[in-house]
Amino acid sequence: MIPPFSHLIRLARAGFVLAREGVFALIDPTPLPGAAQLGLKALRLLERPTSASGAARLSTALGKLGPSYVKLGQFLATRPDVVGQAIATDLEKLQDRMPPFPQDQAEAAIERSLGRPLHKMFASFGPPLAAASVAQVHRAEIDTPAGRRSVAVKVLRPGIEADLRADIQAFFFAARMAERMSAEARRLRFEEVVATLARSVTVEMDLRLEAAAASEMADNVKDDTDFRVPTVEWDLTAHNVLTTEWIDGTPLSDRAALERRGLDLPVLGRTVIQSFLRHAVRDGFFHADMHPGNLFVDDAGRLVAVDFGIMGRLTEKERRFLAEILYGFISRNYRRTAEVHFEAGYVPGHHSVEAFMQAVRAIGEPIHNRNAEDISMAKLLTLLFEVTALFDMKTRPELLLLQKTMVVVEGVGRMLDPKLDMWRTSEPVVRTWLERHLGPAGRVEGAVEGVGEVGRFLGGVPGLLGRGARIAEQLDRATRDGIVLSPETVAGIGDAERRRARGTTIALWVIAALLFLHLWR
Structure with a gap:
C-alpha cells in the first residue's frame, strides 16, 4: 500500500508540469468557488510563455508526465461529460508516441517471458518500428513448415507496470479527495472514472488479453469478405509479449499510396463505416481505436485492423438501443427513438415520453434539411447524450466509448470520401440487424x-x-x-x-x- 504522502508528491509534480505548460488556462474559473479561483490564479503564475494552442499545451504536458498520463488523456477523450466537449476534442488529437527503449532490453524481456533464446524462436529480429507509451513493435521472421514468414512482435516497456500502478493509485487518491469536497465530482463519479481507466490499463498490461481480443474478433469476422484480423502466434505470446502475423498492407493514413494502388476510396470509406457498425451491432464487440494508423488495406483489397489493446463491448440491450435509435433517426420515427430510451432504463420512468420525443425531434429534424455529407452521426449522438442529461440519463461509459469510436471512424470514412453519406451507408447494416433480431x-x-x-x-x-x-x-x-x-x-x-x-x-x-x-x- 503506497502512503498518501507519496500520492501527494506524484500529484504535486503533475500539477507543476500542467501549470508550467499552461494547461490551467483551459479551465473556466467562473463556476469555481472563491478559494479554487485563487488557487487557479496562483498556478497560472507558473506558466511559461508559449504560442501553442490549448490542444498542443495539453498534449505536451501529458507527454512529459509519461505513459500513465498519456493513457489518462486518451481515456478522458472518451468522457466529454467529465472534461467538456472542447477539451475532449483536443484530447482526441493526442498521439501515443514515445521514444523506443533499447533493443537489448526488448530481446532480454522476450527471452525471459518465453523461456527460450531469441535465435531459437526467430530467424531474424529487427529494430523497433513503432513505440508507444506502453509497448513497442518489432518486425521479425519465423520458420514454419510452409517457409519463412514475417511477424510483428509487441513488447511491453520494462518497469511500465509498476509505474502505471503507482500513478493509478494516485489518481484514485485524487478522485476520492475530489468527491469528498465536491458534489459535482460525486455526480460525475470520479472514482468510477478512474476505476474504468484502471480496468482498461490492466487489459493493456497483459498482452495475452490483447491476443484473446484479436482471436475473438477474428472468429466474429471469419465470414466477412472485406475485413480481417491478423493471426495470433500463441506459441510466441506471453504476459508481456504478443506475436502476430505481419501485415504487408497500405495504411489508411497514406492516401497517396492508396491512390497509387488504384483503390476505390469511396468504397473503402463505406467499408470502414459498415465494418465498424457490424462489429458493434452484430457482434457487440468492436475495435475502439480505429484511427488510420491502425487500419491497413492488404494485397487482396481487404481492410485489416491491428492493435487490439482498447476494445468495446455492448450487451444485447445496448445493441438494440443503438440500432433502434439510429434507425429511428434514419426513418424519422422519433417516438420509437424516445421509447427505446425508456425501455432500456436509460431515462427514468417519471419523465414524459412525449416530452422526450419532442427533444429528440429537435435533434433529428435539422439533419433532414441538410446534404447527406454535412450530417455527422457522431455529432448527432453527442447532441442526443447532451439532451438525455436534461432527462436524468446516467452516464453510460460503454456508450461514450462507442460514441468516441464513431467520431474517429466517421473521420476516417470522410477522409477517404468527403461526400460520404453516413445514413445511406449505415442503413443496410442497422436494418438487417433489426429485421434479424426484432422480426419473425x-x-x-x-x-x-x-x-x-x-x-x-x-x-x-x-x-x-x-x-x-x-x-x-x-x-x-x-x-x-x-x-x-x-x-x-x-x-x-x-x-x-x-x-x-x-x-x-x-x-x-x-x-x-x-x-x-x-x-x-
Missing part, C-alpha cells in the same frame, strides 16, 4: 430461448423434490430416534408443506400459461 426470425429464436429457460427450471424440479424427500427422511429419523416434536412444530411443518405444494402447483400453471402465450405471440 428473431421472435422464433426468442421463443426457443424462452422454452430453454423453462426447460432448465423444470430440470431443476427433481432436485428440489429430492431435497424435500431428504428433509422428510431426517424428520422421520428424528422421530424414530426418540426426538419429540411439539404438536405446534408438527402442525407448522404440515402447514408449510401444504403451502409449498400449493405454491409449486400455481407456479407451474403460471409458467405453462406464460409459455403458451409467448409461443402464440
Whole structure:
C-alpha cells in the first residue's frame, strides 16, 4: 500500500508540469468557488510563455508526465461529460508516441517471458518500428513448415507496470479527495472514472488479453469478405509479449499510396463505416481505436485492423438501443427513438415520453434539411447524450466509448470520401440487424430461448423434490430416534408443506400459461 504522502508528491509534480505548460488556462474559473479561483490564479503564475494552442499545451504536458498520463488523456477523450466537449476534442488529437527503449532490453524481456533464446524462436529480429507509451513493435521472421514468414512482435516497456500502478493509485487518491469536497465530482463519479481507466490499463498490461481480443474478433469476422484480423502466434505470446502475423498492407493514413494502388476510396470509406457498425451491432464487440494508423488495406483489397489493446463491448440491450435509435433517426420515427430510451432504463420512468420525443425531434429534424455529407452521426449522438442529461440519463461509459469510436471512424470514412453519406451507408447494416433480431426470425429464436429457460427450471424440479424427500427422511429419523416434536412444530411443518405444494402447483400453471402465450405471440 503506497502512503498518501507519496500520492501527494506524484500529484504535486503533475500539477507543476500542467501549470508550467499552461494547461490551467483551459479551465473556466467562473463556476469555481472563491478559494479554487485563487488557487487557479496562483498556478497560472507558473506558466511559461508559449504560442501553442490549448490542444498542443495539453498534449505536451501529458507527454512529459509519461505513459500513465498519456493513457489518462486518451481515456478522458472518451468522457466529454467529465472534461467538456472542447477539451475532449483536443484530447482526441493526442498521439501515443514515445521514444523506443533499447533493443537489448526488448530481446532480454522476450527471452525471459518465453523461456527460450531469441535465435531459437526467430530467424531474424529487427529494430523497433513503432513505440508507444506502453509497448513497442518489432518486425521479425519465423520458420514454419510452409517457409519463412514475417511477424510483428509487441513488447511491453520494462518497469511500465509498476509505474502505471503507482500513478493509478494516485489518481484514485485524487478522485476520492475530489468527491469528498465536491458534489459535482460525486455526480460525475470520479472514482468510477478512474476505476474504468484502471480496468482498461490492466487489459493493456497483459498482452495475452490483447491476443484473446484479436482471436475473438477474428472468429466474429471469419465470414466477412472485406475485413480481417491478423493471426495470433500463441506459441510466441506471453504476459508481456504478443506475436502476430505481419501485415504487408497500405495504411489508411497514406492516401497517396492508396491512390497509387488504384483503390476505390469511396468504397473503402463505406467499408470502414459498415465494418465498424457490424462489429458493434452484430457482434457487440468492436475495435475502439480505429484511427488510420491502425487500419491497413492488404494485397487482396481487404481492410485489416491491428492493435487490439482498447476494445468495446455492448450487451444485447445496448445493441438494440443503438440500432433502434439510429434507425429511428434514419426513418424519422422519433417516438420509437424516445421509447427505446425508456425501455432500456436509460431515462427514468417519471419523465414524459412525449416530452422526450419532442427533444429528440429537435435533434433529428435539422439533419433532414441538410446534404447527406454535412450530417455527422457522431455529432448527432453527442447532441442526443447532451439532451438525455436534461432527462436524468446516467452516464453510460460503454456508450461514450462507442460514441468516441464513431467520431474517429466517421473521420476516417470522410477522409477517404468527403461526400460520404453516413445514413445511406449505415442503413443496410442497422436494418438487417433489426429485421434479424426484432422480426419473425428473431421472435422464433426468442421463443426457443424462452422454452430453454423453462426447460432448465423444470430440470431443476427433481432436485428440489429430492431435497424435500431428504428433509422428510431426517424428520422421520428424528422421530424414530426418540426426538419429540411439539404438536405446534408438527402442525407448522404440515402447514408449510401444504403451502409449498400449493405454491409449486400455481407456479407451474403460471409458467405453462406464460409459455403458451409467448409461443402464440
